[in-house]
Amino acid sequence: MAWLALLGRGAGSLAGRGLDLLYPPRCLFCRAEANEAGSNEGGSNEGLVCDACSRRLSGDAPRCPGCGEPGADTAFCARCQGRRGSSGIAVLAGYTDDVRTAVLATKRPGGEWHAAGLATLLVRRHHGSFADWAIDLVVPVPMHWLRRAARGASSADLLARHVAAGLGLPCRGLLRRTRATRMQNELPPDERPANVRGAFRAGGSAVGRRVLLVDDVTTTGATLEACRQALLAVGAEVVYSAVVARADRTTSHDREPHHP
Numbered sequence: 001m002a003w004l005a006l007l008g009r010g011a012g013s014l015a016g017r018g019l020d021l022l023y024p025p026r027c028l029f030c031r032a033e034a035n036e037a038g039s040n041e042g043g044s045n046e047g048l049v050c051d052a053c054s055r056r057l058s059g060d061a062p063r064c065p066g067c068g069e070p071g072a073d074t075a076f077c078a079r080c081q082g083r084r085g086s087s088g089i090a091v092l093a094g095y096t097d098d099v100r101t102a103v104l105a106t107k108r109p110g111g112e113w114h115a116a117g118l119a120t121l122l123v124r125r126h127h128g129s130f131a132d133w134a135i136d137l138v139v140p141v142p143m144h145w146l147r148r149a150a151r152g153a154s155s156a157d158l159l160a161r162h163v164a165a166g167l168g169l170p171c172r173g174l175l176r177r178t179r180a181t182r183m184q185n186e187l188p189p190d191e192r193p194a195n196v197r198g199a200f201r202a203g204g205s206a207v208g209r210r211v212l213l214v215d216d217v218t219t220t221g222a223t224l225e226a227c228r229q230a231l232l233a234v235g236a237e238v239v240y241s242a243v244v245a246r247a248d249r250t251t252s253h254d255r256e257p258h259h260p
Contacts, residue, residue: 028117029053029102049117057102058121060093065129067221068246070094087228088133088240090126092118095217095247103216103244106155115155118244119162126242130167133240134210138164138171141215141227142200160214163242169212174202174234175227192222200230207235212242219247 026033027050049057064071066080068091093099105114123130140160157173164171178201213227218241228239 027053028113028120029057049120053117054121054124056098057118058093058125060091063091063246065089068218068243070248087238088129089218089221089224090122090129090240090242091246092122092125092244095245099245103155106158106216107153111153111155112158115158116162119159119166122159122242122244123163123166127167130212130242133212133238135167135169135212135240137174137206137209138167138169138212138214139174139227139231140171141213141223142173142175142177155216156214159216159244163212163214167212172204174204174206175200175230176203192220197226200227202230202234205234206231209236211236211239213239215241215243217245217247218243 025048027048030050030053032050032052061070063069064075064077064080065088066076068089069077071077095103102114102118105111106118138160140154140156143154143156161171177199179199211231213224213231215224218224221241224241224243228241231239
C-alpha cells in the first residue's frame with residue numbers, strides 16, 4: 001500500500017541521517033567533513049568532493065573538444081575542424097602535480113576513493129558534452145593481463161566504472177590488449193602510435209553503440225586512437241574519449257603512466 005511505501009522511505013531517510021551523524025560524509029580526497037567541504041551537486045553523499053579539492057583538481061584552462069590541447073571548451077582548433085562530430089575528448093585537467101598525485105593514488109591500494117572523486121569531477125565538468133554526444137556505453141582502456149596480475153587493479157577500469165555510474169550508463173570491458181607494449185612514456189612522441197598500433201582487440205560487438213572510452217592520462221592520444229579503431233572495427237557508431245588528465249607536451253609533465 002502507498003502508506004507503507006511512504007513509511008519505508010521515511011524510515012530510510014531517518015536512518016541515513018542517523019548514519020550521517022555517526023559517520024559524517026567526507027570529501028573523497030582531503031577527508032574533510034561535509035560541513036567543512038561545502039555542498040555536493042545533486043545532494044548525494046556519494047562522490048562528495050569539497051570545493052577546495054574541486055578547484056585544485058579541475059581548475060584547468062579551456063581545451064579543444066577535439067584533441068584536448070589548451071584552447072577553448074567550445075572551439076575546435078584548426079587541426080580538429082575537419083573531424084568535428086566524428087570524435088571528441090573530455091579532459092578534466094592538465095597533468096599538474098596535484099592531478100598527478102591523485103592519478104597515481106588510483107593505482108595503489110585504496111585507490112577506489114580517488115577514482116570515484118576524479119570520476120565525479122570529470123562527469124561534473126563535462127556533463128553537457130556527454131549528453132550532447134548521446135553516449136550509451138562506457139568502455140575502459142585495457143591493461144595487459146601481465147601488468148594487471150602484477151598490479152592487481154587498473155585505474156582505467158575504476159574510473160570507467162565510476163564515470164558510467166555518474167552518467168547512469170553500462171560499463172563493459174569490451175577491449176583487450178593483445179600484446180605487452182612498451183610504456184608510452186618511455187618513447188618519443190613520434191614513436192608512440194606505432195608502439196600501440198594493432199595492440200587492442202574488441203572481444204564483442206559494438207554495432208550501433210556510441211561509446212565513451214575512459215583512461216587516466218593521455219599525451220599524444222595514440223593509445224586512445226588505437227582503442228578507438230578497435231571499437232570502430234566491431235561496429236561502434238562513434239567513439240569519444242574521457243581522461244582525467246592530458247600531459248601537455250609544452251609542459252615538464254610528459255610522464256604519461258600508460259600501461260605496457
